[in-house]
Structure formats: structure tokens, C-alpha cells
Amino acid sequence: MVEKTLSLVKPDGVAGNHIGEILNLYEKEGLKIVALKMIKINKEFARQHYIDLKDKPFYQELVDFISSGPLVAMILEGEDAVNTVRRVNGATDPKEAAEGTIRNKYAKGKTDNTVHGSDSVEHAKREISMWFPEYLDSYLS
Template sequence: MERTLVMIKPDGVERNLIGKIINIFEEKGLKVVAIKKLRLTKEQAKAFYIVHKDRPFYESLTDYISSGSVVAIVFEGENAIKKVREIMGATDPKDAEEGTIRKLFGLNKEKNTVHGSDSPESAKKEINFFFSESELIAAE
């Protein structure tokens, strides 16, 4: 079984969408392996999004991610990375397909409610960013 990370961004947490978002993933057959609510510092946000450090949106993205609480979730399932990406929808909510999380809840390209790992390599790195091995409980 494959594991991937989903982060519910500050706009989703502020709007009380945590349960609704988790439910959507669970209804599609994914299982929660670990979950944690926290607030990232600006330095932690920069470390998490280091792959984007040369992009023009890096500063505003890291400001936004560190502006409120986030919820980090590890999901497990068959083709979990691909499945999560499909369930989330396109980065820009106005380009996302109907029924996807970003279409349903996203406010704009930056405040698009959820982040999800885009490859096995990033999933491993991102899971390890938020969770220790002992916090990862195999799906039952």
C-alpha cells in the first residue's frame, strides 16, 4: 500500500472543513495513518516548500501557510498519490473539475484548501517532515 501526505491549509481549517475533507478521502477508499494539527513557523513553511524557493510565489505561499493552523494527514491506499491528486483537483480552483476538493472549497490558486504530495519522493519527504515513524499507524 502506498502512503501520501495531505495538508489542509489555513483557509480550510479556519472554515471548519477538516471533517468534510477527510470524509471525501475516506469515501474514496483511503485510510488515515496519522493526523496532526499544528501551526508552522515561517521558517518551517519555507523548509516545507523549499522546492519552490526560486518561484515568484514562494514568499506569499510561506506567509500564507504560516498564517494559521494546518492539519497534516497521512493517507494510505492503492495508488494513494495519484488518487489524492485526482480528488484534490487542479491547483487553481477555477480550473478544477466539479466535485474535487479544490472546486468545492478552494478560494483561489494560493488559498486552494489542500496540499498533496505529487510523487513517491515528495510523499516520503513530506511525511517525514510532519511525523516520526512511531506516529505512523498502519491502516486496519
């Protein structure tokens, strides 16, 4: 089934000049980039993005990191897009990420792990509505 999902190239991926390589990996997997922007978010936006993790001990570290510099947000579309992005990204911990995945190639740790991908279709819809409110009607229908 064709789905839309959200992916982020986090500040470490931007600082490391890996944006183009990451976009290329998604496109090679048959995903289409339907929206893309580079922005720097504030801590309040970061808190809302990670709201599901607010009770975790690493929550504040995630908020601080993702708001520390510019990042690239994108909507990707394709067959089973959520799972495809998660597979291409690799495990959250780069030490556990499969060979050739984004996190295996570029990530330094569990927080500075280069990319974010929605973990479900439900979360993808919520995240797209946050990051791309201007596309709400056309991209969530």
C-alpha cells in the same frame, strides 16, 4: 500498489470548518488515515516544506499563507495514494478544478486552495519525514 502520502488541510480549510468534509472525501475514495494532527507551523518550517518552489515568484506568498494559521496534516494510505489524493484535491487553480473536487468546492485562489497533496512518492516520503518524524520508521518502511 499501496502507498503512503501526505495531505494538508491548509489554514483556509481549517478556518472554513471543512476538515471533516475533506477527511470524508478521502475516506470515500478508499484512503485510510493513518496519522493526523492539527498544528501551526512557523515560517522556517514552511520554507522547508516548499523548498522545491523557492525560485518561483509565488514562493513567499505560499510560505506566508501556510504559516498564517492552524492546519491539519495527515498521512493517507491506499492504492496509488499519491495520485488518488491529487485527483480528489483537484487542480491547483480552483477555476480549473473538476466538479466535486476539494478545490472546486472550497478553494478561493491558487494559494488559498484549501489542501496540499504530495506530488510524487519521493516527495511524499520527504514530506512525511518532515511532518511526522515520530512515525518515520513505521510509516516509511
